[in-house]
Amino acid sequence: MEPDETRAEYLATGSGDPPEPEQLDLIRRVLGRTESWDEPPAEVMEGLLSTVGRESGASAARDAPTRSRRTWMAGVAALVAVLAMGAIVAAVQQPAGTVVAMAGTELAPQAAGRAVVEPVSTGWKISLDLTGLEAAPEGSYYEGWVWSDDGEGVSIGTFHLRGEGEHVVLWSGVPPGSYPWIWVTLQGEGDGPAVSDLVMLKGRAEPAAG
Amino acid sequence: MVSDLQYATGPQTVRGWQNRKVEREVLERFRSGDEAAVKAVFERYGGPVFAVSMSILRDRGLAADATQQTFIKAWRASSIYDPERDFGPWIYAIARRTAIDLYRREARRGEAELSEVASMAPGLETVYEVFEVRAALDRLPDDERQVIKLSHFAGFSHVEIATLLGVPLGTVKSRSHRAHARLLQLLSHLEET
Numbered sequence: 001m002e003p004d005e006t007r008a009e010y011l012a013t014g015s016g017d018p019p020e021p022e023q024l025d026l027i028r029r030v031l032g033r034t035e036s037w038d039e040p041p042a043e044v045m046e047g048l049l050s051t052v053g054r055e056s057g058a059s060a061a062r063d064a065p066t067r068s069r070r071t072w073m074a075g076v077a078a079l080v081a082v083l084a085m086g087a088i089v090a091a092v093q094q095p096a097g098t099v100v101a102m103a104g105t106e107l108a109p110q111a112a113g114r115a116v117v118e119p120v121s122t123g124w125k126i127s128l129d130l131t132g133l134e135a136a137p138e139g140s141y142y143e144g145w146v147w148s149d150d151g152e153g154v155s156i157g158t159f160h161l162r163g164e165g166e167h168v169v170l171w172s173g174v175p176p177g178s179y180p181w182i183w184v185t186l187q188g189e190g191d192g193p194a195v196s197d198l199v200m201l202k203g204r205a206e207p208a209a210g
Numbered sequence: 211m212v213s214d215l216q217y218a219t220g221p222q223t224v225r226g227w228q229n230r231k232v233e234r235e236v237l238e239r240f241r242s243g244d245e246a247a248v249k250a251v252f253e254r255y256g257g258p259v260f261a262v263s264m265s266i267l268r269d270r271g272l273a274a275d276a277t278q279q280t281f282i283k284a285w286r287a288s289s290i291y292d293p294e295r296d297f298g299p300w301i302y303a304i305a306r307r308t309a310i311d312l313y314r315r316e317a318r319r320g321e322a323e324l325s326e327v328a329s330m331a332p333g334l335e336t337v338y339e340v341f342e343v344r345a346a347l348d349r350l351p352d353d354e355r356q357v358i359k360l361s362h363f364a365g366f367s368h369v370e371i372a373t374l375l376g377v378p379l380g381t382v383k384s385r386s387h388r389a390h391a392r393l394l395q396l397l398s399h400l401e402e403t
Contacts, residue, residue, distance in 0.1 A: 030343045049249070156351070
């Protein structure tokens with residue numbers, strides 16, 4: 001077993017003989033603490049936004065233009081408003097994120113689909129809309145991956161498509177700009193975390209034009 | 211060259227945080243009081259800051275006050291924040307100081323009692339680990355975070371977790387292994403300190 005796997009196993013179970021287990025014991029203790037999981041009450045963010053909004057407004061008032069500057073600034077503001085409205089309308093008409101076409105490989109030639117990649121505060125949400133892919137057989141599951149052009153792959157989550165109308169939402173912590181490939185593989189349960197050779201679908205995010 | 215994908219996001223959407231360029235952009239907008247950026251910074255660091263506050267104060271109400279004060283102080287001080295430095299340790303330092311100040315004020319105790327704060331918390335150096343572990347947990351995919359929570363916090367075995375979630379035992383095991391490996395990777399910098 002590789003040292004990193006030994007350490008991951010020790011972190012998970014507390015058993016084994018990793019090098020320097022003290023730090024892992026500390027992390028294990030912290031994982032069991034209430035505060036590691038507790039969420040701040042919703043009113044904390046509301047209070048924060050209220051304070052920032054109020055003080056930002058006060059700051060803006062201090063910086064308010066004099067009467068002599070207002071006439072021409074009003075014209076500029078009107079133009080900016082028109083342009084901003086156009087931009088908002090254009091944004092609303094766009095899809096919610098980058099759409100990546102997915103095609104079945106020779107292992108699943110009838111499969112197809114698309115991935116919608118959306119930035120969220122903790123990374124990237126990747127929603128898969130797949131057709132023609134059978135539910136994963138018992139003892140196996142599907143796994144999503146993102147890959148760099150250099151051949152580095154990162155798992156983005158698992159699913160099995162056994163539920164009717166299953167909506168697959170995965171998560172990536174690495175940027176799609178550096179990891180543009182999206183794969184779906186069929187994995188065997190108990191086979192370990194490495195990517196299998198059974199690649200069922202592939203797609204690649206292309207940079208936006210312009 | 212594919213490193214500059216442009217996203218068609220709504221006008222209020224703040225992009226993800228996984229590279230320094232994006233982080234700087236969000237923090238610039240945070241500094242100007244942009245509501246979406248303030249929300250994004252809170253969503254990223256609210257949990258870790260609350261965890262630090264709870265570790266020191268042991269009271270949800272006081273910890274909520276300390277968390278709000280921390281973010282307000284951070285926003286007011288953001289004009290002097292150096293964007294080349296990591297934001298996490300910077301807001302952690304504000305959170306720790308704010309919680310200790312609040313403890314002193316609430317307890318009406320003096321400097322001599324600070325050691326008592328330290329002893330009731332897991333140890334102030336450990337509070338930093340609480341911050342980092344919580345920040346790392348918040349970056350895990352939901353399914354992996356769920357397995358870690360059920361395992362470490364609730365104390366369930368893999369078999370029990372499989373039953374609870376209605377998934378095969380092998381799925382729980384592989385999810386657990388992946389989650390812990392990812393957590394170790396996210397926390398690797400702790401071992402360098």
